[in-house]
Amino acid sequence: MIRQSLHEGWLLRAVAGGQAPPQVAGRSVPASVPGCVHTDLLAAGLIPDPYLDDNETALAWIGRTDWVYETTFDAPTGDADRVDLVCAGLDTVATLAVNGVEVGRSENMHRGYRFAVADALRPGANTLTVRFDSPYRYAEAHRDRLGDRPNAYPEPFHFIRKTACNFGWDWGPTLVTAGIWQEIGLHAWSTARLATVRPLVTVADGVGRVEVVVEIERAATAGQATATAGQATATAGPVTVRATVAGAAAEAVVAAGERTAALAVEVRDPALWWPRGYGDQPLHPLDVTLHAADGRELDAWSRRIGFRAVRLDTAPDAHGSAFTLVVNDVPVFVRGANWIPDDAFPDRVTRARLAHRFDQAVGANINLLRVWGGGRYESEDFYELADSLGLLVQQDFLFACAAYPEEEPFRSEVEAEAREQVTRLAAHPSLVLWTGNNENIWAWHDWGWQERLAGRTWGRGYYLELLPAIVAELDPTRPYWPGSPWSGTEDVHPNDPARGSMHIWDVWNTDDYPKYREYLPRFVAEFGYQAPPAYATLRRALSDDPLAPDSPGMAHHQKAIDGDAKLRRGLDAHLPPPADFAEWHYFTQLNQARAIQLGVEHFRSHRPVCMGAIVWQLNDCWPVTSWAAVDGDGRRKPLWYALRRAYADRLLTVQPRDGGLALVAVNETGQPWRAPAVVTRVTADGEPRAKSAYDLDVPAYGKVELALPAEVARPEEPRRELLVAEAGDAGRAFWFFAEDRDADWPAAEYDATVEQVDGGQRVRVTARTFLRDLTLFPDRLDPAAEVDEALVTLLPGESATFTVRAAHPLPAAALTARPVLRTVN
Template identity: 75%
Template structure:
């Protein structure tokens, strides 16, 4: 890249050679106070102190508590570098992300101050740079001190946790959540470097992609920064089409429109392919030299949100390319408390897990971050839809300065940054704040003070409309679409269902027929190997110190026990408790998903809370903090399959008195034709009644097939079940007439044969009796071992093969005995 004036930009990363030290007298212990340690950039204080051996791992045992001083300490990062070669009219210091309250000095001169983790900043440092030995320092003041000062100045506002997270534009969950640790970070968390340029540069490029009839259109909005008032040319190219426009001297903006005839459309996964087209925008000077360039891959697709009132209330249905999409979603939280540890490879693995569970949408929750370029690029590539919350969660947020200005700048930057991504289909104003204002006793303590309404219902919708009208905005999750209707009314818009976890039993999901469920979930502990890595408890128990510390939900252990008591046998020890709580989590979410999907048409989406964890913790996640799949993941894969067969109660007279139906849901693109056999059996496998139902189901449709009283009414509820099958076990649905705790289970009898193969072992289990929710936990023998299936119910005489992958052979006897091989009736 040329360094001649006007010939092109020069970018120099400043990621090497940094040191970090605590500002003396600010909370740090003696071994850290004032001591300079090597710093990794991008990174944060916690990871640098950990790498230097100065703190224990914050994720282990209760170390988090002993490290609270880090968030109350001021820190300084320092680096020395030489001025880039070349004759540039401008040299800018570009900070992609500073966490959070930063003062930047260069050669002892203050360059700027920042107070928003979610924005980038650019500073002209041309006149401050020496040829050699430039000293750059970034001081981070305590996030606590900043937030508490604004809280004291503006007056406190209600929130869900006793922390001041709404008084600073920072990742809220750094201050702790009901699944996360309180680890308040500081640091240069994204790229930092120098940008040398002359004449002009591309300040922003905002491509708005639409499809009209068979044609795709790209309206490219360009803004430039200038170092010279000369005429400029902007050229855009995509799919063989080129457009060019002149920006006269004194002007800083231009728009170009490109039309592509009949482009291939970008589709969500499961609906079609994900073709993308390279869009290139270049900026040229008067002599034709290239001054700057910008590249993205875009996709042609339309997205529309249908909220037209109907007889049931008002729907919430996403249409992509005018096809209604039933959302099979999961909520996404930051995958690590320390974002620099989340690599593209790690995200790709997490996306593999989402796709493996038949997920088609990720909702990026509003207490975390605007996700990375890698996250969005992977979503584009794989056809995973994304709902991005603006970053407000579970609190009344002040709208006074400096927050009003910061929020407007942050939102505008992120809307522009993400406009090119076809996977982004919905912006949401906040998480639970409108609901909180209505229902969580906020109004009296607020006493008329601002709480965020102006953001969600005025500022953010205006910015989305101005900057990117190609995708919808929804003011909150949950929200009914109208301030006159309760924000969490299931008949309107989006709904969160949390009474099931907090106060009720999970069959209550069946009392709801919502239009769209944006949050619901149930807890369970992480994998055994994850617990053993993170906790030093001896013995490990559900209420041992480490387990208790890594259970952040209010009364979480008691709620887990309430669920066990309602459904499952009494656990005899920790191994039983671990298996049964994981099983109950899977059962609860599967019941909810299958019920909501069975009402496809009225309900058009479910977003399970949650896919992932950020550390080892008992939580609602399907994938734990070490990346291991919990049994919930396997249940979700089944419940979110394109073709779902489920047995559902369909009137008030269930409880063994009839009122059952088989519901078939086809979310695939092809018709589903099959014969469905429904059999009422004893636990010993003896048939009591049988019927065959014919299934002829179009794509993207559902059908309800009522069952006769002969099938739906058992002779003995505690000893019978219903089995519905559509050709194979993947198309099988079960209905037990009694809770597991009351069922007359026979002692399990089975034959297990272990056969090695390259990369692992196959475990073939043949049932001599019924085996309820048979699961193998190979991580108890090898922390890195994985199994392909879980929660398999076998009737007498049936067999299943489990594929266990591990680097080293596992002991066959241990692999086929408790506590590795489990079923409810063991």
């Protein structure tokens, strides 16, 4: 088999008669493949950066324009039976022609295509043209044909199989892309090829079993004549499939006229693949080869697999019904984050960028990423990195916040993409759960859809019939759950906290974050709280002068409905009025961190009734005020540091219980946690008022709750007292009896020193008074600077050390004063 990449020499132009402005119309510019129109026009200097200021709005014409990509190539030489044009991903409505002869069409970004092109090729130079029609025109035509259906935004994203958030979201820009977004090339082959390889890995009774299900395509397909009778015999005759893994092997003969084979390879006592924090992640190459009757190798396929078993425990119990991921018979408490596309333009998301983002996830003690249904099925790089790191992945099928039509052509396209993606991802041990959709079943119940739909289809048949059938057929080794949220049955409200998975959004939308404690969910798949990105990110993206919460650029980069009012509501409930923009920025980021830390610690304190929390969200796709822990420029917000603490393997937290307070210790390790613990009620001056000591003995994957005595739990002066809990190396836990806006904290006084260390500077702060949530923002001095710690609370006489990494030394005076060094008081 010859594989010839077609990634070079492309030109891009707008189709005449469209909406392209004069500087673009009639011009051809170099195009990157894989890539998209926006990045090509940006590279050519024909459009401004769509992420800056409000440039996004001025570029809406791109999604309403037709585009043509064109390149020339030399035809492969040799005597291959077949030559196919193979397109891993076309975005989205494309017509492909070779030398002016149409060879294929596509209308689904989420699947690949293969077109026979031998008859269109000629010796020497050939021309390949890919025309992309406007996604808007396609979607609006189907909307008009089938009848509109409700969705969360005034865009027709549910009438095209394309990344939904291209059309804008409450954290994302409206940048409707087009382009050859994944690999494209020619495959020249003879006799037969491996069409699909689907490894189904199970582990039972100490035996790892890999059932390798193979589908082959033969060169002599129906309606395609071959040159000679001998050639026809070769292409239609028997072929052999061989599979090897971990020193074991199997083979099967695919008889003439047959297209499938199933090989079982067994490995005794394999080293098991575990989620991060539970064990190691050994991976084993699985090699599959296809051979002709004379022994020639015709095709080969290889992936790395891991031996592990996964199931979803949804058994009914005294609290409702469970939602617990069980890996290798160990129930896993999910400490997760939702994942959105890391850039609006997918060609910019390199393996190195993903690796950095995954390092940030692991650094925050995250063990699962949920790939959200309004984005895209993620790349092989994404899953390979997750496999190697032990990061579990929950993959949504791509439906989000809308009523999706089930008529043609959509049903067939959904089935084709689901079959392709379930097959493609079957090899990855990190993938542990398929989910049918994001919020659509909930929306049908609660968002006023039923009357507006008037009986029209909305996606139920996908989530409860088609998709579960495909997963059961193609990958019965993994669980499927119809929706996020979903209660397990149509007879119970889909967002019932006592059953299945739930989303909690009233906290952000209408209430205050202590309301998280009113819920006792089995599994929280979404909950979040907003904050602006890092200061350096704002300064890069916005030309506002001065920056203000409501300055034009800030307002444009706040996509949530009433987002700024909700931020203000949160500040008013907890913090004193901010004196300036710098304080507003710090306080809103602080409030986000506190909200999510409170929620996570509450959910974890109710283990094992609650067995998972997936915060919305880990990452951003552009510079924006959002729910992310890592902003659109890749900078960690204070929330990231709070997540690292709240998701720690060993968590110490003070929680309200039965009208009083309790010390809760949670142990997510395989070893018992034994340590002395002390809870002290102290004044802001550091004066102890009451103390209680305990000997913690927390079992592996367990928790203990210890009621605090009244003399510790009840303050004499709520406005100036707090609880401090300590237990060995688990860090500190705090409980405050008054909000900062009401507390009687002293004005901050401290001593600070700065010393040079390898690669940066060490900042040591010693408190002369109580200091709450001490945080350094070195990106205000150098956009590339980072700090290792944040949100540190000190009593008088205590010290904290921050290590700042920067390419060049930062001025010591600026590092140790506002607005770089901040504390609530």
